[in-house]
Amino acid sequence: MHLVHTSPEADVAIIGAGVVGCAMARRFALEGATVVVLEAATDILSGASKANSAILHTGFDAPTGSLELACMQAAYAEYMDIRAAMNLPVLETGAMVAAWSDEEEARLPTLLAQAQENGVTDTRLLGRAEVLAREPALAAHVRGALLVPREYVIDPWSAPLAYATQAQMLGARFLFNAALKGARRDGATWVLDTAAGEVKATTVVNCAGLYGDHVETMFTGKPSFEIRPRKGQFVVYDKAASEHLRTILLPVPNDRTKGVVLTRTIFGNLLVGPTAEEQEARDRPDVTRPELDMLMDKAVELVPALRDMPVTAVYAGLRPATERKEYRVHADADLGYYCAGGIRSTGLTAALGIASHVFALWGRAHQAVRGAVNAPPQPVMPNLAEHLPRDYQTPGHDGIVCHCEMVTAREIRAALDSPLPPGDFGGLRRRTRCAMGRCQGFNCLARVATLSEGKLRADILPEGDA
Template identity: 55%
Template sequence: MLPEHAPAFDESFDIAVIGAGVVGCAVVRRLALAGAKVVLIEKGGDLLSGASKANSAILHTGFDAPPGSLELDLIKAGREEYLSLAGSLGLAVVNTGALVCAWSDKEAEKLEAIAAQGRDNGVSNLALLSGTDARITMPGLSERLVAAIEVADEHIIDPWTAPLAYLTQGIALGARFLRNAELLEGRFEDGWHLSTTAGTVKARAVVNAAGLYGDIVDGRLGFTPEFEIRPRKGQFVVLDKAAYAHVPRIVLPVPTEITKGVVVCPTAFGNVLIGPTAEEQTDRVRATVESDALENLLARGAQIVPALEGIPVTAVYAGLRPASESKAYRIFCRPEKRAVTLGGIRSTGLSAALGLAQHALGLIERFALSLSAPAAVPELCLPNLIETQPRDWQQPEHGEIVCHCEMVTKREIEAAFESPVPPGDFGGLRRRTRAGMGRCQGFYCNARLAQMTRGRLREPLAVGDEPT
């Protein structure tokens, strides 16, 4: 039964999207562009409150995706659309290229098959290199390198601004964003009645993009879940900016049957990332960092690029990927109840998000909702956070610099709160501005940030500060 105390919204929607991760935000944008009246329902206080906030920020080509799979098709479609949107939405693109590195003769024997699979997947810009030739393209690599595949078109991107841009464009087209609204139950009676902790939402159709809770949400919608989420934890180490000069390219391992392995790669923010681990667990909420695993990552990074040994660690973090019992995406369409499930979207979700949104729209078109695309699409360009393009502190009259580690201005922080999708928690503010993400991890700037955010966040930074 739906809770009687929960208020109902006066308006109803064409489509409700559940889950404000990168996939949910991309789906909202695509549906709004098609003319749908959309509401995004998120249990957390901000977008990217779940799995999407922690990833390696690589825009994949799909060279190593399962041949002939839907995942491959959606990675390629998502990548193509991302690159086409980069200029108009201000999305970050840094073309570093990648090297798939073999550190033994046994691994080297697998490279030809990996390259052949990549070409079969439509990725032509591949080259087999000797260890010597690979080190010419990246001198910092260990001399133990036996051979490598150069994947010239792999990119690194800003993983947080992209979904924010998708949602911002959706909101400009009339979409609504409902935060702190956990789905409790759904009932279909010629339309959906969705009970959430923030009230009841009515919609003609629903898209489940709930990530780590995808199977649970299907159950709450009244479906027998056809997949099981099995969270996979990945721990990461972020090295100081001094490491960036030694890692100009993404360094990928030869994958195994179980995992793609540990990656060493530059970030768009001027650091170097080492990770992730791959650890199965049942907890869908807590992703702990463990000293032994982090020490192993640091040791592995120094084995790959010896100059990384001894470079200070800026941050450590862990994220959970919504793996399932199958390696394939778990996508289901139920036309009789106008419902789509986008489940089991694991490590390639950032790259495939826009492709998944296109696919979801194609499935929803079976529902005959009679949508009419808007006559005009509002233009927008989000603030730049990456180091390869000018930042706000480099512009005239930037004013106070609040976070000196990451060179974040007061103007940037104020703009984040005045934007169409203001941060709902401190994590959201960090992802929009980089404030507190540098060497001191907020030790010097958090007091100032607490002053500036007083009354603006659901959970205040300073004790005694209550939101207005």
């Protein structure tokens, strides 16, 4: 009896459309591979990727010589190289690792030495007077800081949307509501059983985030890592709060967490967070009052002017931590299985570098079908950054729908009619900022619902997108 092997419909199937999955799809498509992306939810960025601090990191405090550092720095360079063509905003804030005690101040020289060893050579130590001259609203008991000039703030959602859109323009297919139910090997082809039907591919890349270990079990029989979800809660202060801080304020880190950060957002608010809470549930990023109170107390302790500042929103996200701190990136070329697991808080920065690294691993065993794409198409993202010109400032926008965030009807229609439109209200909010301001949709949600009627895969407003 002769076995009849099925022909793959894609060179690569990517499991998960978070920021790493979107970057992965872009990299493989740019290199000429045929790509299909399988996402269990109704839109991209629906899991861990939708909640982060939106900082573009230099890697100054990453483990020296680590894959994480290499991916972060490669991705940082690539992001800065493509951002103009794709209209991806950058808020050049710089960052200070601030010391508030003798013990923390004594650790700053060690952090400086690590930064220098990591190639971030423009870092330097600041005395108390220099810190307060740069940030006069800080509490007077600050002792000093490490200045990291090239830590910036970016739009956490337009960047991965740009990666995914470019991948789609290059022929990648995105399948939503396509949870992976099983996988089997047929010769040199993976046959994937998904909620959206059967998909065949020569190679699979596991970018499943919080479910990365479950997905790996389907392909290898036993996972090489265990996801241990870590919740991070955030508080978003009103836009008026941003006048009190222009530099990202980082704590002196410890072995477990980078700690609580205060930073402006690209959208004009001030953000404080995250917490670092271990939990078992992978789908419940709940906010809790004691932790939110702790964040606000910490913010006021460091920047007293925030004491009476109103809060616009709170949200929480889950990070796919594992039993080890480092990235869990590995490959089995003979099996056609590649994994980018355990990508935690630096994933937004490192995604482009992780994608290039995994493609390099794949390229050792394969040759792209068509070769790298020359002069690839460049998607141009709509700008939502507060410090740059916005759509409402240009005539013909058909009215402002969301007055808190100054979102126009033209912007909402453009998102709904885009090459990779939102699948739910959460996706529409992330693409436009509608219903994300002071009133959290109280005044605009009816109009938004009318504009989006019949155009979304799910009419459910998710929690935690602030």
